[in-house]
Amino acid sequence: MDRLKDKVALITGAAGGQGRAMAELFMQEGARAVISGDVIEAAGAEASAVEFVRLDVTKDDQWKAVIDKIVAEHGKIDILINNAAICLYEPILETTNEIYDRVLDVDLKSIFFGMREVLPHMIARKQGSIINVSSIWGLAGVPSSYAYQAAKGAILNISKNVAATHGEDGVRCNSLHPGYILSPMNEHQAPDINAALIAGTVLKRAGKPIETAYAALFLASDEASYVTGTSLVVDGGYLAP
Template sequence: MSTVLITGASRGIGAQCALAFAKAGCDVALNYCRSEEKALALIKEIQALGVRACAVRADVAESVQVKKMFEEIRTELGTVDVLVNNAGIAHVGLLTDMTDDEWRRLIDTDLSGTFYCCREALPDMIRAHSGVIVNIASMWGEVGASCEAAYSAAKAGVIGLTKALAKEVGPSGVRVNAVSPGVVMTDMMAGFSDEDVAALKEETPLIQLGTPENIADAVLFLASEKARFITGQVLSVNGGLVI
């Protein structure tokens, strides 16, 4: 049985990933930063499925907190076999209006946080000559989005990190891939009006927006034995909006 760590797992895509892995029989470590109540409620739901689970608070933008998080998980559940780097924040607005602190916070969370977690997980995976990392990117990291320049840059960095790291650790038996979601109905869509959502749906060839379950299914596949010959890839789950 594998132990899976999912960052940003208290809600949205992260929570659905946690449930998907638990239903597959994995022990699950949930990382959260602020939403403790939601994380603890999800833990109870996961434990009811008959697997072990723990919730660990850490801001992935802080390397010291990430290190401590991994130490806690090793004590509770053992070494991490599968890492899902999902934690992230967004920022919508003109680049010229973005402050240094806003830029730094987004890059530190979305890109540096992925790096910190990979760095902590890899020594155990390399020793075991086995392990999987799945990074959550974005279609905007592939093609860029107006008024989301920082987010696009961070997610493009995640894609570059994924491809390079896959080459670096492949000889050690570790696979690294990314899932690149399109427009998914999560809390990040809270700032969009009904008209904006309807327009995005119209632009998507499948004429529908994604769900957290759609993304979780892709993550679970990439972490499974069915994907044992897949590494360094970006699996786009976007309804055909970006091809």
């Protein structure tokens, strides 16, 4: 307990799935406040200590409004987790301009907006942890899902870029690479794809949202004070062979 005592965190895409697991865990670990920024209505919000706000991560003016409100109410922001994402499955020859732009806007450009908005506040206090949620598909090739993989691969390098640029400012930035985690994002995935993903893991099972949440907790906490510019994989050993 209290691994995040007095910390203030913003987690995007935290109305459900692994983002919600992160938000609830962070509150249990003593965070002063955890704000979920999402376009989706959160189930059971009234019974949660998490603060749920509307945030379209593709709109930079909404980012500014949410960050300004957090700093005005809490005096700081210690942690940003860019978790919001969508996944479409078209291969490159079926990827239209509209599909490409939509996925890149949600999965990659939003991270640019979020980091650009939060960095001045973190730099001013000489401390902060940014975690950008990528995927195992940011580290290895997969058939189809061209736009999704383009975004998730880029997240690795932009995280390293911010880590290298702002390490001297006291800001840490890391990427998190989940494998097949049971979540609303993949609940409509074809059963044969799910079976293949599970078969490919060393542990022979799907991951649970809380397992990703504990990895995010480590990166967000002071326990990871000497960890920046790295890529933490949580995939049940999928990439191990």
